Each structure stands twice: as C-alpha cells, then as structure tokens.
Amino acid sequence: MPLAIDRDQKIVFAHRTNFVGKPTGPSTASWDYKGEEHVIVRPDDGQPAKTWQVKCKECGKSLEFTVHGVAATRRRQARWRAIAWTGLAVLIAAVAGCFVIGGAALAVLIPAAIIGSATGYYVGGIASDEMGIRGHGAGMPIVAKHSVTLVESRPAEFEELVCEKCGHEEPYRWGSHLRKGFAERQYREAKARLDAHTCRPK
Numbered sequence: 001m002p003l004a005i006d007r008d009q010k011i012v013f014a015h016r017t018n019f020v021g022k023p024t025g026p027s028t029a030s031w032d033y034k035g036e037e038h039v040i041v042r043p044d045d046g047q048p049a050k051t052w053q054v055k056c057k058e059c060g061k062s063l064e065f066t067v068h069g070v071a072a073t074r075r076r077q078a079r080w081r082a083i084a085w086t087g088l089a090v091l092i093a094a095v096a097g098c099f100v101i102g103g104a105a106l107a108v109l110i111p112a113a114i115i116g117s118a119t120g121y122y123v124g125g126i127a128s129d130e131m132g133i134r135g136h137g138a139g140m141p142i143v144a145k146h147s148v149t150l151v152e153s154r155p156a157e158f159e160e161l162v163c164e165k166c167g168h169e170e171p172y173r174w175g176s177h178l179r180k181g182f183a184e185r186q187y188r189e190a191k192a193r194l195d196a197h198t199c200r201p202k
C-alpha cells in the first residue's frame, strides 16, 4: 500500500531510545522511539526539493532532511516500483530459462533468478516506504537513530467517535495499511460500543 502523500505532510519525528533492540521473537527485535508531531509543508510541484530542519528534543542534535514535492514523491514511488517489477521480470525469465534451456546456462540463470528476486523484494519494500523525505536513514529499510513516520489524515468515513454528552471517546483502529473490510468492522463495533456506553458523570 503506498503511503498517503500530502502537501502539508503530518509526520512524527522520533529519536530511538534503546541502543540494542529488545528481542520480541526468534528473529525480530523491537525499537523504542520517542517522538512528536510536526507538519512539513512540501515544495510546490515543479519546485526543487527543500530542506527541513529539526532539532531533536531527546539528544539536542539538529538534523536536516530533504523534502520532495507531492508529484516528485509520486514519481519516485513509480520509479522504485518500475525497478521492482523489472527485478520480478528477470526472476521469472531466469526461472523459465532454467527449465527451457538448462545445462550450462544454469550457471548464469540461477544467479540471475536470485538477483532478480532480491531486487524485487528489497526495492518493492523501498517503493512502498518512499515518502519523499530523505536523510539520516529516513525511508530506508534500516534501524536508524532517528525516524520520520507519516501520520495519515483521518478519512471522512472514519470519523472520531466521541459522545456529545460526556466527551467519552471510543478508540478503534483505522488506516490505509488495514484491509478496508477490517477497518469498517472496527468502526461499526466501536460505534455500537459508543451507543451502548454509560455516560461518565461530569
């Protein structure tokens, strides 16, 4: 799912607070980030990328990021996707070649298949992470000291569920990374909980 790119881009800029990843499973680690929201205004289409400066509240470091406009970011996403698809095409052609040609050609075809699939896999990941904000490892598939994460603006169909009488808010999960049916069910269930709740006394 490509990220939602807005001209007034809401992001969370965060500082990683643990040096060594905490093990959360046999081969995964989790990282704690502490951050705050910022709004980055992207340059107009046709304008060159601009620099966004931020001072980290955690470590006091000043950092600079390169920010691309909306159209330029979409082009970057499309370019990464094209490279990923090329990798996939190389993989398919190489695997097909292994069966059709075989023999001595395998020495070339097998590495080509590996390179093709690796390109498709990694570049595909970069394509879906491309947010047009670059620097200090932002948008790259690495664990960086500082991170920039896009904050989606809430679409109209996923309104905030707040009780008008007591101000109680019923939270639920929504977002473009969730399957639409799943998010809609979360919304309906949360709405039912809100309708059934007992108002807190003021």
Ligand SMILES: [Zn+2]
Residues within 6 Å of the ligand: 015, 016, 056, 057, 058, 059, 060, 061, 146
């Ligand atoms: Zn920092």
Ligand SMILES: [Zn+2]
Residues within 6 Å of the ligand: 163, 164, 165, 166, 167, 168, 197, 198, 199, 200
């Ligand atoms: Zn209420």
